[in-house]
Amino acid sequence: MTHSNPTLQQLGEFGLIERIKQLLPPAPPSVFVGVGDDAAVWQPTTGKALTLTCDCAVEGRHFPKLKGQSLAFIEQMGRRAVHMNLSDIASMAADPRFALVGLALPSNRTVESIEALYRGIVQAFTEFDVTVVGGNITSTSGPLLFHITLGGEVTPNLAVLRTGSQPGDHIGVTGFPGNSAAGLHCWLSETPLPSGTESLLDAYLQPNARVKEGLCLAPYVHAMTDISDGLLLDLQNLLVPEHLGAVLHQKKLPLHPSMKTLTQHLKQPSHQFTFAASDDYELLFTAPPHAIPALEQAYYALPNVPPLHWIGTVTESSGLVLANDETKTPLTIQGWEHFQNAQRAITPS
Amino acid sequence: MTHSNPTLQQLGEFGLIERIKQLLPPAPPSVFVGVGDDAAVWQPTTGKALTLTCDCAVEGRHFPKLKGQSLAFIEQMGRRAVHMNLSDIASMAADPRFALVGLALPSNRTVESIEALYRGIVQAFTEFDVTVVGGNITSTSGPLLFHITLGGEVTPNLAVLRTGSQPGDHIGVTGFPGNSAAGLHCWLSETPLPSGTESLLDAYLQPNARVKEGLCLAPYVHAMTDISDGLLLDLQNLLVPEHLGAVLHQKKLPLHPSMKTLTQHLKQPSHQFTFAASDDYELLFTAPPHAIPALEQAYYALPNVPPLHWIGTVTESSGLVLANDETKTPLTIQGWEHFQNAQRAITPS
Numbered sequence: 001m002t003h004s005n006p007t008l009q010q011l012g013e014f015g016l017i018e019r020i021k022q023l024l025p026p027a028p029p030s031v032f033v034g035v036g037d038d039a040a041v042w043q044p045t046t047g048k049a050l051t052l053t054c055d056c057a058v059e060g061r062h063f064p065k066l067k068g069q070s071l072a073f074i075e076q077m078g079r080r081a082v083h084m085n086l087s088d089i090a091s092m093a094a095d096p097r098f099a100l101v102g103l104a105l106p107s108n109r110t111v112e113s114i115e116a117l118y119r120g121i122v123q124a125f126t127e128f129d130v131t132v133v134g135g136n137i138t139s140t141s142g143p144l145l146f147h148i149t150l151g152g153e154v155t156p157n158l159a160v161l162r163t164g165s166q167p168g169d170h171i172g173v174t175g176f177p178g179n180s181a182a183g184l185h186c187w188l189s190e191t192p193l194p195s196g197t198e199s200l201l202d203a204y205l206q207p208n209a210r211v212k213e214g215l216c217l218a219p220y221v222h223a224m225t226d227i228s229d230g231l232l233l234d235l236q237n238l239l240v241p242e243h244l245g246a247v248l249h250q251k252k253l254p255l256h257p258s259m260k261t262l263t264q265h266l267k268q269p270s271h272q273f274t275f276a277a278s279d280d281y282e283l284l285f286t287a288p289p290h291a292i293p294a295l296e297q298a299y300y301a302l303p304n305v306p307p308l309h310w311i312g313t314v315t316e317s318s319g320l321v322l323a324n325d326e327t328k329t330p331l332t333i334q335g336w337e338h339f340q341n342a343q344r345a346i347t348p349s
Numbered sequence: 350m351t352h353s354n355p356t357l358q359q360l361g362e363f364g365l366i367e368r369i370k371q372l373l374p375p376a377p378p379s380v381f382v383g384v385g386d387d388a389a390v391w392q393p394t395t396g397k398a399l400t401l402t403c404d405c406a407v408e409g410r411h412f413p414k415l416k417g418q419s420l421a422f423i424e425q426m427g428r429r430a431v432h433m434n435l436s437d438i439a440s441m442a443a444d445p446r447f448a449l450v451g452l453a454l455p456s457n458r459t460v461e462s463i464e465a466l467y468r469g470i471v472q473a474f475t476e477f478d479v480t481v482v483g484g485n486i487t488s489t490s491g492p493l494l495f496h497i498t499l500g501g502e503v504t505p506n507l508a509v510l511r512t513g514s515q516p517g518d519h520i521g522v523t524g525f526p527g528n529s530a531a532g533l534h535c536w537l538s539e540t541p542l543p544s545g546t547e548s549l550l551d552a553y554l555q556p557n558a559r560v561k562e563g564l565c566l567a568p569y570v571h572a573m574t575d576i577s578d579g580l581l582l583d584l585q586n587l588l589v590p591e592h593l594g595a596v597l598h599q600k601k602l603p604l605h606p607s608m609k610t611l612t613q614h615l616k617q618p619s620h621q622f623t624f625a626a627s628d629d630y631e632l633l634f635t636a637p638p639h640a641i642p643a644l645e646q647a648y649y650a651l652p653n654v655p656p657l658h659w660i661g662t663v664t665e666s667s668g669l670v671l672a673n674d675e676t677k678t679p680l681t682i683q684g685w686e687h688f689q690n691a692q693r694a695i696t697p698s
Binding site for chain 1: 385387388393400403407482484485488490491499503510527686
């Protein structure tokens with residue numbers, strides 16, 4: 001029996017695995033054994049340490065429901081999941097190397113939709129020279145879910161951690177945090193984006209992990225993380241374990257021209273989205289003032305980088321404060337919390 | 350507001366992560382950065398290659414529904430998931446080293462049930478000197494699910510693969526494949542196990558990954574895998590890529606005394622369960638006849654190992670055959686297939 005557009009149930013697990021294997025490029029010499037045995041065998045580089053992270057993305061919660069979407073959109077969601085993971089390796093200032101991809105799939109999905117998802121995953125990894133060395137496929141009665149484990153390499157003790165910030169450090173950020181939240185807000189509320197501001201939705205749908213930027217910033221920064229839960233929530237993670245605080249300067253907060261257009265159009269404050277729960281995958285870091293000239297010189301020597309913004313300073317007293325010309329306002333942390341923010345699912349069910 | 354037995358929704362993601370961190374033992378020196386940063390940093394042993402595997406277990410499909418079960422049972426299911434993963438590393442003849450644990454959890458579960466699950470996971474890993482270096486927690490509207498990535502170390506080129514079997518090799522197996530399937534069958538059909546045969550259910554609920562056995566067998570075997578889908582399906586994976594076949598000898602198939610008692614009690618053939626879809630996590634391997642004496646000597650020098658059984662021979666012609674005194678019967682492969690065997694879920698929903 002043949003099917004013109006078979007479902008997973010019709011093709012079966014082993015048939016799907018065969019199709020997915022066709023999407024994988026040839027493995028480099030560091031991979032002794034790739035997909036297809038009980039485990040992969042991979043040769044690390046002598047003298048390097050491994051950075052390891054995993055992330056899980058649930059349909060309808062971390063990304064929009066795929067059923068009924070175009071294959072191009074589904075492929076984009078595969079790419080997006082990869083960049084979410086790459087961003088964690090980028091923020092350690094490590095070099096991404098290998099990945100394992102776990103998929104839990106409802107049996108009624110079409111094979112071509114899963115192939116599109118996987119194509120997006122593999123193409124994004126290939127761009128960063130990451131080899132998919134293994135994975136797992138299972139069926140589920142719940143939402144489609146994928147779980148990516150990513151391994152990178154870094155010179156031991158040169159990984160940049162969340163700890164290490166000092167009072168007086170400047171707080172820097174790549175790109176425009178909040179753009180992703182603004183794009184998502186308009187999409188979910190079905191508010192048409194004003195002409196010329198489409199990049200806000202792209203910030204949500206097509207984030208770019210700042211891998212080369214992280215590697216470049218490493219020698220100059222004290223601490224680094226990526227913005228995945230919201231600027232303030234992630235900043236809080238850089239202010240430990242010393243119970244440090246931060247002053248952010250209203251006028252120094254990044255404001256993308258599209259964001260200015262949108263917030264004017266919505267008649268809302270221009271930084272309405274800057275602190276929101278946000279999937280920007282930009283880098284957030286602290287650096288001593290004396291390091292900044294060399295940092296900027298190295299950074300802007302890289303091709304195609306987003307602008308750096310210095311948005312505030314690390315303080316000795318805990319708490320986050322927003323400073324304007326004359327006023328200082330305490331900031332309440334906003335961000336994403338899994339079990340309690342369930343109502344902020346992408347497409348509530 | 351306090352709750353005597355809070356749910357995940359009441360405690361929140363960050364509260365749960367704090368509780369889970371308490372369950373982790375101190376990290377060894379190879380872990381530069383453990384749980385709590387954007388990624389872990391782990392130092393591999395110079396000269397070793399990494400073996401990498403991941404596996405996903407879905408509640409109600411790969412293990413029984415946890416809601417309403419005792420905390421001891423839930424803990425056991427955490428232990429079981431770890432052994433499922435360890436088994437893949439064991440069958441490569443590698444030494445398990447680090448793990449990342451991803452959990453997708455329904456918000457209405459109690460914190461204590463998730464702590465029990467995690468305790469089972471951590472205790473099992475600790476027994477094998479595996480460090481949990483990272484993980485991920487998310488909420489899901491679907492079934493509880495966990496996804497474990499496990500890294501091991503092996504001397505390059507000494508990993509034992511599925512490929513490498515030669516015609517004339519003997520086929521060996523540890524322990525008693527089929528016991529797990531028999532125990533599960535009785536449990537699902539609510540058939541009371543005859544007195545003294547309770548180990549059959551233990552084979553399902555409390556498998557033991559054959560890690561030290563795999564390391565010991567490595568120098569003697571041509572190819573190795575573990576039995577997770579069923580003896581015949583997994584044996585087929587050792588008969589590639591040369592299109593080899595196998596003859597299995599009826600009289601040499603392992604028959605545990607409890608299995609004999611059960612099948613007599615059920616009035617079924619004594620090997621009724623031997624070839625069934627099965628979660629035995631025993632090792633299955635091929636070895637040249639001349640290696641067997643030294644293999645057995647090394648193997649039985651290990652403490653607390655299950656008996657080895659030599660069940661058949663690799664043949665040049667493809668296909669599986671069951672040989673009796675006078676007859677030869679072609680065997681049809683039985684085993685587990687995710688999208689098509691959904692009806693064999695543990696607790697159909």
